[in-house]
Amino acid sequence: MQSREQVTQAILVAKVQKGITWQEVSEAVGQSKEWTTAGCLGQMTFNSEQAGVVAKLFDLDENAEAWLQVVPYKGSFTEAVPSDxxxxxxxxxxxxxxxxxxxxxxxxxxxxxxxxxxxxxxxxxxxxxxxxxxxxxxxxxxxxxxxx
Amino acid sequence: MQSREQVTQAILVAKVQKGITWQEVSEAVGQSKEWTTAGCLGQMTFNSEQAGVVAKLFDLDENAEAWLQVVPYKGSFTEAVPSDxxxxxxxxxxxxxxxxxxxxxxxxxxxxxxxxxxxxxxxxxxxxxxxxxxxxxxxxxxxxxxxx
Amino acid sequence: MQSREQVTQAILVAKVQKGITWQEVSEAVGQSKEWTTAGCLGQMTFNSEQAGVVAKLFDLDENAEAWLQVVPYKGSFTEAVPSDxxxxxxxxxxxxxxxxxxxxxxxxxxxxxxxxxxxxxxxxxxxxxxxxxxxxxxxxxxxxxxxx
Amino acid sequence: MQSREQVTQAILVAKVQKGITWQEVSEAVGQSKEWTTAGCLGQMTFNSEQAGVVAKLFDLDENAEAWLQVVPYKGSFTEAVPSDxxxxxxxxxxxxxxxxxxxxxxxxxxxxxxxxxxxxxxxxxxxxxxxxxxxxxxxxxxxxxxxx
Amino acid sequence: MQSREQVTQAILVAKVQKGITWQEVSEAVGQSKEWTTAGCLGQMTFNSEQAGVVAKLFDLDENAEAWLQVVPYKGSFTEAVPSDxxxxxxxxxxxxxxxxxxxxxxxxxxxxxxxxxxxxxxxxxxxxxxxxxxxxxxxxxxxxxxxx
Amino acid sequence: MQSREQVTQAILVAKVQKGITWQEVSEAVGQSKEWTTAGCLGQMTFNSEQAGVVAKLFDLDENAEAWLQVVPYKGSFTEAVPSDxxxxxxxxxxxxxxxxxxxxxxxxxxxxxxxxxxxxxxxxxxxxxxxxxxxxxxxxxxxxxxxx
Amino acid sequence: MQSREQVTQAILVAKVQKGITWQEVSEAVGQSKEWTTAGCLGQMTFNSEQAGVVAKLFDLDENAEAWLQVVPYKGSFTEAVPSDxxxxxxxxxxxxxxxxxxxxxxxxxxxxxxxxxxxxxxxxxxxxxxxxxxxxxxxxxxxxxxxx
Amino acid sequence: MQSREQVTQAILVAKVQKGITWQEVSEAVGQSKEWTTAGCLGQMTFNSEQAGVVAKLFDLDENAEAWLQVVPYKGSFTEAVPSDxxxxxxxxxxxxxxxxxxxxxxxxxxxxxxxxxxxxxxxxxxxxxxxxxxxxxxxxxxxxxxxx
Amino acid sequence: MQSREQVTQAILVAKVQKGITWQEVSEAVGQSKEWTTAGCLGQMTFNSEQAGVVAKLFDLDENAEAWLQVVPYKGSFTEAVPSDxxxxxxxxxxxxxxxxxxxxxxxxxxxxxxxxxxxxxxxxxxxxxxxxxxxxxxxxxxxxxxxx
Amino acid sequence: MQSREQVTQAILVAKVQKGITWQEVSEAVGQSKEWTTAGCLGQMTFNSEQAGVVAKLFDLDENAEAWLQVVPYKGSFTEAVPSDxxxxxxxxxxxxxxxxxxxxxxxxxxxxxxxxxxxxxxxxxxxxxxxxxxxxxxxxxxxxxxxx
Structure with a gap:
């Protein structure tokens, strides 16, 4: 994958297809559901072990696993004032x-x-x-x- | 006064000059300090009795007291993304x-x-x-x- | 499909090709035409049964059917002030x-x-x-x- | 007064001070409360007779009465996306x-x-x-x- | 094609390659050159017969012909103030x-x-x-x- | 007056108060109603004689008459996309x-x-x-x- | 190619790969280096002969050669205020x-x-x-x- | 005067009233007409002697003369893209x-x-x-x- | 004074008129020139003693002295991207x-x-x-x- | 590769996959880590020799090596005010x-x-x-x- 955004997108697609909940992810990672979700959505940085767990849960390749350990460009609004x-x-x-x-x-x-x-x-x-x-x-x- | 914004401004000036705290205002008004402060800053609407208390505390005239009972145009950011x-x-x-x-x-x-x-x-x-x-x-x- | 937006796009293409009206979709789904159209355009969330009906009508795959049950990022303007x-x-x-x-x-x-x-x-x-x-x-x- | 905006502002101040409702204004003007309120808020144009009624109700001078008959620059949002x-x-x-x-x-x-x-x-x-x-x-x- | 924008783009490419003028298109369609050009540029809706003529002239497929009959999202500026x-x-x-x-x-x-x-x-x-x-x-x- | 904008504002106030039409102004100035109106609204530059006529019609002082002969900063929209x-x-x-x-x-x-x-x-x-x-x-x- | 922007992009890639200077292009085209560069960057329109020279220099196909003769949408800033x-x-x-x-x-x-x-x-x-x-x-x- | 902007405004008013040209100002100041005009319009900083000449020409008070020697906040567009x-x-x-x-x-x-x-x-x-x-x-x- | 911005403005005017340097202010206040200047420009909060020194240096009244002790709304750009x-x-x-x-x-x-x-x-x-x-x-x- | 942005992207992907640090890159290039990193991120221009070193480190092809020697369009914010x-x-x-x-x-x-x-x-x-x-x-x- 070419960017952290693509990893986030891949996680969202896998989550829909596999029916995984964030609660389950956070339990596997061993952190709070708030922090773990933020990490999966490209706002936090996982350490090597956590990245391995996430990659396995969502069937991500090695390259994606590396991206999960890189500090991302943060910010989850696509506009200054969100429309959602x-x-x-x-x-x-x-x-x-x-x-x-x-x-x-x-x-x-x-x-x-x-x-x-x-x-x-x-x-x-x-x-x-x-x-x-x-x-x-x-x-x-x-x-x-x-x-x- | 010509607008609710001018009333808010007058309250801020009086607060500096008299050294009143929001805690004291909220006790006089008989509501939480969060709601009372929001009201004084032009985001909430006071009823007749509450407006009287606020007007007296900050030495506001009758006209200002009327404005405090009118539903304001809300929003306390002066820019979409605040610089403070x-x-x-x-x-x-x-x-x-x-x-x-x-x-x-x-x-x-x-x-x-x-x-x-x-x-x-x-x-x-x-x-x-x-x-x-x-x-x-x-x-x-x-x-x-x-x-x- | 990689996102809810792609599902919406696929519905619009299929609608043109098959000549289906929103009225027909809403009757098949069993809800008002207003709500059903909003759902197909990516603004509302279908339950499992409704998603099945929509997927069948527009020949969408299983993955798309899953996306229809995920809460979308809402907002149908592409600019703050629409030009249409x-x-x-x-x-x-x-x-x-x-x-x-x-x-x-x-x-x-x-x-x-x-x-x-x-x-x-x-x-x-x-x-x-x-x-x-x-x-x-x-x-x-x-x-x-x-x-x- | 120098502009229609100042007339609108004067009406709002007088309304607070006199405790007049829009319902009462619309009855005096003889039009719906929706259209009359829009006119008082600077979005519609009064004819000569209607302007006279409004000016009298809110104690406006002759100059203001003339402005009420001029087609205004319309639009009641102060920002493209309103914060209220x-x-x-x-x-x-x-x-x-x-x-x-x-x-x-x-x-x-x-x-x-x-x-x-x-x-x-x-x-x-x-x-x-x-x-x-x-x-x-x-x-x-x-x-x-x-x-x- | 996946959207009306793609149909407009295909018309522009075909026009360059075939050297067709808008005048010729409008004569084939039987409407003014102003309205016909607007339609080809994605701002107006063709009826079934007109869409057939346009599709034939520019060698568009059936799917594109269907899109030409769908009411488009209008607006031909890509910025609020155009730079051209x-x-x-x-x-x-x-x-x-x-x-x-x-x-x-x-x-x-x-x-x-x-x-x-x-x-x-x-x-x-x-x-x-x-x-x-x-x-x-x-x-x-x-x-x-x-x-x- | 301190600026051309203030002269424009003064013309608009005088026009309301005196009930003058643009047609009458253009006849007095001896130019088309389109150009004359644009000049009064601060978009065009009057020569010395024309400025004298306009100043007399609207009872403007000598200073304003001078401003009418200065090339203005043009543009009559207050926003990039007008709301009127x-x-x-x-x-x-x-x-x-x-x-x-x-x-x-x-x-x-x-x-x-x-x-x-x-x-x-x-x-x-x-x-x-x-x-x-x-x-x-x-x-x-x-x-x-x-x-x- | 689908648009004039793609032709500009292709010229830039070919220029890097072949090490051609704008000076050389302008000499081949027989116009000033200022105008020729503007044309290659998608801001001016070439006539048939000039387009042929440019296409040959940069190894562009016939379709691109046609695009070079179409009046482009001009403007070379990607933001209202450029960051470069x-x-x-x-x-x-x-x-x-x-x-x-x-x-x-x-x-x-x-x-x-x-x-x-x-x-x-x-x-x-x-x-x-x-x-x-x-x-x-x-x-x-x-x-x-x-x-x- | 309270700001450099007010000094610029005062110069513009005096220039209209006195009929002074920028050419004359630049000769009095002893610099090019380009630089001198920029200085008068609030974009450049005068030294003590130059400020004295400018103040005398436009009848500005001592306070204004001081402002002319302070480095201004530069930029003469009122919008990112000027409408003039x-x-x-x-x-x-x-x-x-x-x-x-x-x-x-x-x-x-x-x-x-x-x-x-x-x-x-x-x-x-x-x-x-x-x-x-x-x-x-x-x-x-x-x-x-x-x-x- | 009605706001902290007016206090900042008054300091700037006084500074021009009295010819005081920021270096002198910071020595009187007893803090670095960087922090002291930021405070005078409305970005930092003075304690009671510091506010007294600043007020005296710039001849500010008691009300201004009170404002200097209130936490300001910070940010010194008037646009998101400064033009100076x-x-x-x-x-x-x-x-x-x-x-x-x-x-x-x-x-x-x-x-x-x-x-x-x-x-x-x-x-x-x-x-x-x-x-x-x-x-x-x-x-x-x-x-x-x-x-x- | 079609643009300098794609080269930057390729460097970032290779850096993750190979686990190279900017410190190591700067030592290989023989310049400071600040300047070298800016160059790799598409903000500076490498000379021929430096480009060769960078291309080898990150396994880039000849085309990318050429792009590294072209003066880029600079600016590393994707928005006027960055959200990170x-x-x-x-x-x-x-x-x-x-x-x-x-x-x-x-x-x-x-x-x-x-x-x-x-x-x-x-x-x-x-x-x-x-x-x-x-x-x-x-x-x-x-x-x-x-x-x-």
Whole structure:
């Protein structure tokens, strides 16, 4: 295969054909389902052993296995503002509430950011009689700006 | 005042001059600090009583108090992709992990979205010896697409 | 086939070659013509039985049948503002009347949105001696913003 | 006033201050609430008599009354893709269902468009035990392309 | 062929190879050269008989002949503002004179538009001793906005 | 006044207040209504005498009269693709028919352009029992590319 | 070949493989190196004889030879603002000095433009002890706007 | 004055009111008309003496005189692609001929750029019986990329 | 003052009028000239004491002093790609060398980023007989992506 | 191969398959690792000897070896603002600190730029007990604007 994008595409096709779930992939890889899915979708880098497991699960060749260990060009939006309704709702949340989040983090921590690298994510179903809810937990290290 | 944007601007100026925190505003209004801040920043609509409290805290005139009860044009980004580092990190999180979130929600719930309207948010400091972390919890109702 | 887009393309080619109408497809699938067409054009997800019917009608292979059951990346515009005259007129309607619709819905319901998910659509010919008219009915659940 | 935009802004300020509803404006003007609201928001042109009624209701001066009779530069989005959640849902409806609407209109009527000029709109509350719904009816003349 | 764009491309290649002029195509089809060229370039829809003539002239297969009868996605610019000097001059004409055309049409007809659907076009050489001129005549029905 | 844009704005306000038509302005200036309107809207340059007539008609001061004689920054669209329905229809005409116009001019004249500078325009009402039509005539010198 | 772009691409590949210079091509064609290069890069149209010379030099087939005689879609930037440093410097020159050029041409000639069609260009090495310089001469006919 | 842009604006207003030509300004400043005009239009930095001359000619206050000596934020286009016909023609020249200029400079000099900083420009009227021409000479130092 | 942008603007005006250098400001503040300048230009947050020094140096009122202590909306480009030649060169460096930097950092450190928050910068003149050079040193902590 | 982009792609694939590091390539080529990597990624031009070494290392054919000696179209961002987190951090550094760098260079050197052509770069690991840092040194000749 000529690029990491082709490996991602091959994984998606194999997943449809074989009926594999991300839950199963993450169990085979031995990491969280959030991180493992991100890796399979071309956003994270696998180590040699993990790449072997993924390649075997999806019947990928050796070349693809090598690509899985190369740091990819990240970013999963094909447009600056995504048109897919689920992705757009995520974008809208931070558009509408972004200034609020910025104000509250600065009130609590001062000037700086919430890291998107030293970061983890947790997605859960929240049972609710008025209709189940999606719960997304985001946890990132606070990094302060310092004067020098 | 001629627009809701001017009311937001007036609140920000008064907040600097008076040294009020969002925590204090939310306690006076009697709602969460997340929702109250969003309202003051022009993203939510106050009822008559809440608008009175906000107007009094920030010394706003009657006209401003009326604007606080009008449904605003929402959206707090001034560009499609925000340049502020804190806001950009939020955008990057959903850009890098968006395809992962989409895949995992569809695996769990089927076709549909996580609502950005029937939605709440919770921001907390997470103490950590390697440096404190910001924890953001997002909870939204799952809305399925149905055939008809 | 390597992606849902290729399946959509294959359906369009087969439709031209076989002279099938969307009305016929919807009757075979047993759903409204609006929803069925959206599904064939890659915007909705078929269940296993529906996918079988569609695959048979358009002579698609098993792989394509699997793709029809995967939640697609939605959005049928290839540009933010469509250049096709029929699509542009729809865009213009909401551009010119959007502020009106927003004002009247908020006047009737308060702050919130009209759902585009819990939503149905009905397209009919309206006979008229001055030239027939197109009638489009849109029905979506009102979802209120709530304070918390 | 120097422009039609300033007249629109003045109407919005007066509406907040006086607590007038669009329903009341449309009754005074003697037209539908949809068309009247569009006119007040700078998208339609009033005749001399209608402009007089609107100017009186909102306490506008003679100059503003003249502007209300001038054909405006139309369009109520400030960006190609609106960020306000209610307006975005309308945009999303035609983005997701646009190819469907195009296919079904062409199947029924042949090549042409649904007019956005010879057009009317009707917005109603649809009572529903599972939560009330917004119903929007769009009616536009079909205009065929002809060869020559 | 997989799409109408491929049919347009095939017509262009065949036209170069066979040295056919648009004038000849329009005479064979029995319509104006303006409409016929637009049809061959993927902007108009042929009926069954016309499609047969076009397919024969350019040696297209049956599949292509079917595509010529399907309503295409219209629009012949590949960018919002075309870079080709001839196309750009057309764009510039309406950019520089657009506000003039809008003012003069509204002065003569009131609020409304000049239809781009109930429309015809005529392109002629205008002999002139100071250098020949291109003359383009545009004729479109005036469609008034009405109140309701 | 600080800029030509402010002069244009002042002309538009005075025109509303005084109820002057472009036809009347062009008769006073002694040029066509098309060119005169373009000049008043900031797209053309008046000579000293013409500027005097325009300034008197609209009660402009000496400074404005000077600006009318300065070559302006031209272009009357505020966006690359105009949202106003009348202007958009003009844009759509050249988008849909642009490739046709390009092909037919090249077939008749060879490589080159139709000038937008050595150019005139004529707008007329075309009476028609099925509804009056707008007729726009464009005439521009053909300028050939030459090798050297 | 299916398009003029493919012919341009084939010329570039052959030029690398055969080590031909543009100077040699222009001598064979019998035109300036500036015009000839523009023609080979898909911006100008060759006559029958010139196309034959070019096709022979680069070993192109008959089909390609025909394409060289068709008026191309012009424009050699792949983005509105080019990222290549040499091309960007050209863009920057007219961005920084554009208002100056506009002012000085209008001061000398009045309202109008410098033609980009009745135009020629001359690129020379300017020897200089402080480092050689590139000298680009642009010559275009002045075309005045006239009133009518 | 609060910014260099306001100084430029003030110069333009004074130039109209006083009827000063750029030629006269450049003679007073003692530099070429090209460089002097660029400086007055906010693209170049004057030294103390030159700023004094300019300020006196246009009756600017001391504050403006100080701004003329501050390095400005350069760039005279208000859009990435300018809509003014004269500026657009300059843009089109480098769009159409850019790939040609790049190829010929690299053929002559190797990899590198033509400097837009160590650069001068010369604009002249070229008398011609077929209509006078504008001649623009650009001279920039060649800067080679080197390996290291 | 109503916003941090107005404070920045006031500092720039005062700096011109008083002839203060950034070097002097940084000595008064007691931090590096890089960080201090960034703070004055609205990119960093001063503490109470530093804000007092800055306010005094530039004669700012108490309100401005308060704004200097509020975390600003960061970003100093007014366009995604800056038009100013000095800023553009910085952008070009990372455009041309960005893929190189990415490859070399990943080769040395693995997957992760170079922090733009835990970051410092050092700008120096580098004397050189062939013309002095600007030397910019960037130092940022490496933050690795981790699996979880 | 048909283009330099395909050569770059082939190098990346071969690098993964053969497990070669950029360090090794630069040693074989005999230039710095920064410049060599930029050359392999299609941003710099190799001479004949260097191209031979690169072609041999990556098993490229003769045609590719020729392409390596042709000046490429430079620019390694696929979007104006890169989405990859490492590249974005570089972009953010110059967005946030750009106005600072501009101010400090002008304070030290006067009007002009830091060259991105007469330029070199040095990337090093900086050991640090709080986590290693990336150090990037940029060195470019200062080029002054001169009056003429």
């Amino acid at each position: 309704p689920l992705l757009y709702r995520l974008y809208e949340m931070i558009n509408v509430y972004g200034s609020t989040i910025k104000s509250l983090i600065h009130e609590e921590f001062g000037d700086g950011i919430m890291s998107a690298i030293d970061f983890s994510m947790d997605i859960q179903r929240e049972e609710n009689s008025a209709g189940d809810r999606v719960s997304i937990g985001l946890s990132g290290k606070f990094l302060p700006y310092k004067s020098y | 580092p804190l806001l950009y990190r939020l955008y990057e999180m959903i850009n890098v992990y968006g395809s992962t979130i989409k895949s995992l929600i569809h695996e769990e719930f089927g076709d549909g979205i996580m609502s950005a309207i029937d939605f709440s948010m919770d921001i907390q400091r997470e103490e950590n010896s390697a440096g404190d972390r910001v924890s953001i919890g997002l909870s939204g109702k799952f809305l399925p697409y149905k055939s008809y | 005259p029929l699509l542009y007129r729809l865009y213009e309607m909401i551009n010119v009347y959007g502020s009106t619709i927003k004002s009247l819905i908020h006047e009737e319901f308060g702050d919130g949105i009209m759902s585009a998910i819990d939503f149905s659509m009905d397209i009919q010919r309206e006979e008229n001696s001055a030239g027939d008219r197109v009638s489009i009915g849109l029905s979506g659940k009102f979802l209120p913003y709530k304070s918390y | 959640p209610l307006l975005y849902r309308l945009y999303e409806m035609i983005n997701v269902y646009g190819s469907t609407i195009k296919s079904l209109i062409h199947e029924e009527f042949g090549d042409g468009i649904m007019s956005a000029i010879d057009f009317s709109m009707d917005i109603q509350r649809e009572e529903n035990s599972a939560g009330d719904r917004v119903s929007i009816g769009l009616s536009g003349k079909f205009l065929p392309y002809k060869s020559y | 000097p001839l196309l750009y001059r057309l764009y510039e004409m309406i950019n520089v004179y657009g506000s003039t055309i809008k003012s003069l049409i509204h002065e003569e007809f009131g609020d409304g538009i000049m239809s781009a659907i109930d429309f015809s076009m005529d392109i002629q050489r205008e002999e002139n001793s100071a250098g020949d001129r291109v003359s383009i005549g545009l004729s479109g029905k005036f469609l008034p906005y009405k109140s309701y | 329905p009348l202007l958009y229809r003009l844009y759509e005409m050249i988008n849909v028919y642009g490739s046709t116009i390009k092909s037919l001019i090249h077939e008749e004249f060879g490589d080159g352009i139709m000038s937008a500078i050595d150019f005139s325009m004529d707008i007329q009402r075309e009476e028609n029992s099925a509804g009056d039509r707008v007729s726009i005539g464009l005439s521009g010198k053909f300028l050939p590319y030459k090798s050297y | 440093p040499l091309l960007y410097r050209l863009y920057e020159m007219i961005n920084v000095y554009g208002s100056t050029i506009k002012s000085l041409i209008h001061e000398e000639f009045g309202d109008g433009i410098m033609s980009a069609i009745d135009f020629s260009m001359d690129i020379q090495r300017e020897e200089n002890s402080a480092g050689d310089r590139v000298s680009i001469g642009l010559s275009g006919k002045f075309l005045p706007y006239k009133s009518y | 016909p004269l500026l657009y023609r300059l843009y089109e020249m480098i769009n159409v001929y850019g790939s040609t200029i790049k190829s010929l400079i690299h053929e002559e000099f190797g990899d590198g750029i033509m400097s837009a900083i160590d650069f001068s420009m010369d604009i002249q009227r070229e008398e011609n019986s077929a209509g006078d021409r504008v001649s623009i000479g650009l001279s920039g130092k060649f800067l080679p990329y080197k390996s290291y | 030649p000095l800023l553009y060169r910085l952008y070009e460096m990372i455009n041309v060398y960005g893929s190189t930097i990415k490859s070399l950092i990943h080769e040395e450190f693995g997957d992760g980023i170079m922090s733009a928050i835990d970051f410092s910068m050092d700008i120096q003149r580098e004397e050189n007989s062939a013309g002095d050079r600007v030397s910019i040193g960037l130092s940022g902590k490496f933050l690795p992506y981790k699996s979880y | 987190p490492l590249l974005y951090r570089l972009y953010e550094m110059i967005n946030v600190y750009g106005s600072t760098i501009k101010s400090l260079i002008h304070e030290e050197f006067g009007d002009g730029i830091m060259s991105a052509i007469d330029f070199s770069m040095d990337i090093q690991r900086e050991e640090n007990s709080a986590g290693d840092r990336v150090s990037i040194g940029l060195s470019g000749k200062f080029l002054p604007y001169k009056s003429y």
